[in-house]
Amino acid sequence: MRVLGIETSCDETGIALYDTKQGLLAHALYSQIKLHATYGGVVPELASRDHIQRILPLIDQVLAQAKLKPQAIDGIAYTAGPGLIGALMVGAMCARTLAFALQVPVLGVHHMEGHLLAPQLEVNPPAFPFVALLVSGGHTQLIEVRGIGKYQLLGESLDDAAGEAFDKTAKMLGLGYPGGPKIAACAAEGNADRFRFPRPMLDRPGLDFSFSGLKTHTLTLTRQLAAERALQPQDIADIAAGFQQAVVDTLVAKCKRALKATGLKSLVIAGGVSANQSLRTRLQASLAGMGAQVKYARPEFCTDNGAMIAYAGACRLQAGQSDDLETPLRPRWPLTELPPL
Numbered sequence: 001m002r003v004l005g006i007e008t009s010c011d012e013t014g015i016a017l018y019d020t021k022q023g024l025l026a027h028a029l030y031s032q033i034k035l036h037a038t039y040g041g042v043v044p045e046l047a048s049r050d051h052i053q054r055i056l057p058l059i060d061q062v063l064a065q066a067k068l069k070p071q072a073i074d075g076i077a078y079t080a081g082p083g084l085i086g087a088l089m090v091g092a093m094c095a096r097t098l099a100f101a102l103q104v105p106v107l108g109v110h111h112m113e114g115h116l117l118a119p120q121l122e123v124n125p126p127a128f129p130f131v132a133l134l135v136s137g138g139h140t141q142l143i144e145v146r147g148i149g150k151y152q153l154l155g156e157s158l159d160d161a162a163g164e165a166f167d168k169t170a171k172m173l174g175l176g177y178p179g180g181p182k183i184a185a186c187a188a189e190g191n192a193d194r195f196r197f198p199r200p201m202l203d204r205p206g207l208d209f210s211f212s213g214l215k216t217h218t219l220t221l222t223r224q225l226a227a228e229r230a231l232q233p234q235d236i237a238d239i240a241a242g243f244q245q246a247v248v249d250t251l252v253a254k255c256k257r258a259l260k261a262t263g264l265k266s267l268v269i270a271g272g273v274s275a276n277q278s279l280r281t282r283l284q285a286s287l288a289g290m291g292a293q294v295k296y297a298r299p300e301f302c303t304d305n306g307a308m309i310a311y312a313g314a315c316r317l318q319a320g321q322s323d324d325l326e327t328p329l330r331p332r333w334p335l336t337e338l339p340p341l
């Protein structure tokens with residue numbers, strides 16, 4: 001079955017073609033980063049309008065890459081939530097119109113299930129069951145995964161998501177958007193031990209997270225330093241390194257706790273922050289010590305993309321699931337409400 005995947009939940013238009021026999025055939029992404037840069041964050045109405053302009057040319061581009069005609073599509077998957085309602089509507093309307101014209105089934109996919117399953121697109125994919133750490137711009141969750149749609153929430157952030165903490169801290173340090181890659185690059189030049197950042201909620205039992213305190217800590221720290229003298233590039237690098245280490249330490253400790261609590265030996269990390277090299281390296285080393293392993297997607301499939309939506313959609317469409325043309329979109333949508341495959 002050949003499935004066209006359409007991702008438009010936020011500020012990237014992602015399109016892909018996935019074949020359940022041959023794997024990923026083609027994919028393309030258009031990121032609106034430049035469009036929103038002047039505003040310091042995503043402007044929802046601008047995002048929707050830009051998706052409208054990009055979506056059809058990108059679909060043409062992906063079909064051309066795969067050397068296929070629209071008639072070769074057997075099913076269509078689009079992101080139905082969570083996300084910005086206007087942005088979701090563009091992808092959904094395009095998917096439904098195409099599906100109606102081609103007379104093929106269409107299915108709304110959960111954006112976080114897409115992230116969660118993205119590592120399945122790699123060689124040597126993770127086998128169920130596993131513990132998943134979803135770390136993205138809007139989510140930080142630990143989930144016990146028994147199969148597709150069999151999700152149990154183990155813990156989550158009580159305030160900011162990890163990616164959000166990277167973005168807000170980067171903004172404070174004048175590093176720009178998106179903050180994750182900027183902080184990571186800056187931290188590589190810094191000394192993580194110069195400033196001691198707190199390790200939020202590590203002293204308490206449980207699997208929940210809290211990241212908003214790190215942002216406040218950065219603000220206090222930069223103000224203190226700036227009161228003495230102008231911040232130097234080395235100061236900023238040292239702060240970035242200290243911040244990143246605190247986030248990574250916290251994520252690693254909670255992942256280990258989740259593996260112990262469930263008795264599982266396999267961890268999957270997904271979402272934009274799972275592209276972070278320091279997180280990957282530290283998890284690998286520290287899980288090896290307990291006989292467990294970690295898997296993740298290639299960096300371009302950690303952040304938003306069409307391939308993960310095409311894949312998640314293909315799994316469900318192939319199992320016979322589909323939507324009608326009136327199924328409502330879900331700007332908020334708990335992952336645990338999904339039906340099992």
Ligand code: ATP
Nearest residue numbers: 136137138139163178179180181272273276303304
């Ligand atoms: P959600 O998936 O929760 O709806 P989103 O789609 O905006 O949110 P993603 O696209 O999965 O989030 O990821 C974007 C986030 O990942 C941003 O917060 C970005 O700063 C962060 N990120 C990207 N690369 C890195 C990196 N190398 N290190 C740390 N964070 C990163």
Ligand code: MG
Nearest residue numbers: 010011012304
């Ligand atoms: Mg984005």
Ligand code: FE
Nearest residue numbers: 115136303304
């Ligand atoms: Fe995302």
